[in-house]
Amino acid sequence: MKSPHQDDSVANDRSQTPASVPAPVVSRLSLYLRELQRFQQRGWETVSSTQLGAELGFTDAQVRKDLAYFGQFGYPGVGYRCMELVAAIRGILGTDRTWNVALVGLGNLGRALLGHRGFHQQGFRITAAFDVAPELVGKTVEGVPVCSMEELAAVVQRESLKLAIITVPASNAQAVADQLIRAGIAGILNFAPVTLNVPSHVRVVGVDLALELEQLTYAVLQRAAQGD
Amino acid sequence: MKSPHQDDSVANDRSQTPASVPAPVVSRLSLYLRELQRFQQRGWETVSSTQLGAELGFTDAQVRKDLAYFGQFGYPGVGYRCMELVAAIRGILGTDRTWNVALVGLGNLGRALLGHRGFHQQGFRITAAFDVAPELVGKTVEGVPVCSMEELAAVVQRESLKLAIITVPASNAQAVADQLIRAGIAGILNFAPVTLNVPSHVRVVGVDLALELEQLTYAVLQRAAQGD
DNA sequence: TAGATTGTTAATCGATTAACAATC
DNA sequence: TAGATTGTTAATCGATTAACAATC
The missing domain is CATH 3.40.50.720 (NAD(P)-binding Rossmann-like Domain)
Known part of the structure; x- marks a missing residue:
């Protein structure tokens, strides 16, 4: 398993997006983003796939699988850093610009x-x-x-x-x-x-x-x- | 195969709705209703599963399968009578009342x-x-x-x-x-x-x-x- | 280190499509 | 009757979940 920190250039390379991501995955991505921003507001530094999923009624496996379509964003033993993942998802969805x-x-x-x-x-x-x-x-x-x-x-x-x-x-x-x-x-x-x-x-x-x-x-x- | 006309009491019995219909089926049901009403406006008496599906980007098989969850509404060789099917779907969704x-x-x-x-x-x-x-x-x-x-x-x-x-x-x-x-x-x-x-x-x-x-x-x- | 949690593969589950006998 | 189209079963496809080695 590779941490994003060991190889930023690969982990954050958004051009590596696969040919086609299932539509349900993309719409959940928006939900993850919305929820992550709420975690941020509450002052959370990191969040696990279990915590993020629970909030939305999804399994932890689904959260991880969905995100894995786009790269490696998490830290084993730690979870996902809210700020980082928010930035990553905005980049994927294209809402990092106006x-x-x-x-x-x-x-x-x-x-x-x-x-x-x-x-x-x-x-x-x-x-x-x-x-x-x-x-x-x-x-x-x-x-x-x-x-x-x-x-x-x-x-x-x-x-x-x-x-x-x-x-x-x-x-x-x-x-x-x-x-x-x-x-x-x-x-x-x-x-x-x-x-x-x-x-x-x-x-x-x-x-x-x-x-x-x-x-x-x-x-x-x-x-x-x-x-x- | 049984025509609705041969046994109205069964074909139109909406209480026979199965325990659980997949959510995607119910949301397509609403789309069928909307589309059928447009066919009606255009003066169509009947419509086939192929015609109804084409309008929405679904296969004919999907249309028939979806409707089959709720009963038998069609006429082999003919299709579905728009007015009848509209009434049936409104009954299923509950929009036959206000x-x-x-x-x-x-x-x-x-x-x-x-x-x-x-x-x-x-x-x-x-x-x-x-x-x-x-x-x-x-x-x-x-x-x-x-x-x-x-x-x-x-x-x-x-x-x-x-x-x-x-x-x-x-x-x-x-x-x-x-x-x-x-x-x-x-x-x-x-x-x-x-x-x-x-x-x-x-x-x-x-x-x-x-x-x-x-x-x-x-x-x-x-x-x-x-x-x- | 021990505990936690990831990314990923394999197993399961469910939904869509194809095919066809039955019917008008 | 011949042509068209249904309802339904079986086959396929895709998505979700479970499990676990890798990692911090």
């Missing part, structure tokens, strides 16, 4: 996201907003200038934006996605309740609030049918 | 959700809102009365609420969850960026916006490292 994000659709939800504080803290910044409503275009909402849909390609290209959030009605979502992708967007966070059809080089994460609530109603009914 | 939902935390996001149209359409209605801010308590936001946290237990019990949405800061989320659960809430949609600790009879679905964006940055970086 990402500027485009937002399309200034309805209730879009406006809320513009004013959302949680983004900044994790390295995201909405720098451009778009809407079809003429009365909004040209104005500034939450400090972000609102542009027309016609300006989208130009703005996305000028600012080299790679990420976009879609908060338009379902009926327009696919057209907006097409437009964003043509402009060069590579990752879309989609709040419209439709499955977007995108080329393979574009990644979509969908958040459908009704759909999430349905998972809850199902669970509640199940419990009611059995337990009570 | 669910009243409590919302705690009237920040940007909470307010946006109060005014969110997508909920009503799928059978959800936020009927009670809570916040610590004295200047909000007693007022009405988007037609929903705002109560103090002290009133929470009474309101949840009076209205027999089973579902709640948490949109409070991370630092308060666990305490709010505890309070909700004590009041009788069984399902929580949590927007605070923390892992909630809840008893096994309570189900939590977490939506962490920064975390979703991290999945995108990772994917974008991967693509950049390989393709380009």
Whole structure:
């Protein structure tokens, strides 16, 4: 077994990322990061895979296996140094830098996201907003200038934006996605309740609030049918 | 093979739901429902497992296997009748009735959700809102009365609420969850960026916006490292 | 040193896919 | 009938867990 300290150049070499990491691993990576930051806040210097996993409901083996996809970050007999692992995961996820994000659709939800504080803290910044409503275009909402849909390609290209959030009605979502992708967007966070059809080089994460609530109603009914 | 029409009493018997259906199956069920409703809008009478799956990027076998957990809904040689399957899935998920939902935390996001149209359409209605801010308590936001946290237990019990949405800061989320659960809430949609600790009879679905964006940055970086 | 904990391999578990008889 | 498509079983695939030598 090799400690990171014995060979930093290998242990911290993030370009050695394997061809393909299972998607569940990457989403747990985000959870580890979130949890590690909480351990840091509580003043922990190090944390073991058992402690980190327990907090999230995972086994210690899973934590170690997941991290092992990306390198060796731990110290046998000690655990993981919180600060180091936070830095490593941010590097892997790409949140060691700030990402500027485009937002399309200034309805209730879009406006809320513009004013959302949680983004900044994790390295995201909405720098451009778009809407079809003429009365909004040209104005500034939450400090972000609102542009027309016609300006989208130009703005996305000028600012080299790679990420976009879609908060338009379902009926327009696919057209907006097409437009964003043509402009060069590579990752879309989609709040419209439709499955977007995108080329393979574009990644979509969908958040459908009704759909999430349905998972809850199902669970509640199940419990009611059995337990009570 | 038995057609639903040959024995309705068995095919439609939702109480025959197996002890435990894998979680991924239930979340796909919601996707099937959403997609079926779109087929209906387009005027389709029936749809095959191949057609339904293609739209979502799943194999036909997966669609059939998933549905088979809950009964027999299809017609060999024909496919699934959209209207029937929509009704069946709504019955399974429990969205054939309306669910009243409590919302705690009237920040940007909470307010946006109060005014969110997508909920009503799928059978959800936020009927009670809570916040610590004295200047909000007693007022009405988007037609929903705002109560103090002290009133929470009474309101949840009076209205027999089973579902709640948490949109409070991370630092308060666990305490709010505890309070909700004590009041009788069984399902929580949590927007605070923390892992909630809840008893096994309570189900939590977490939506962490920064975390979703991290999945995108990772994917974008991967693509950049390989393709380009 | 003894105790703790890693990274990794092998064993297990569960979920997806393929195949096909049954059916309309 | 012939063509299409289901529900289901068996085969495959992938992900999780257990176990343990290596290490601090």
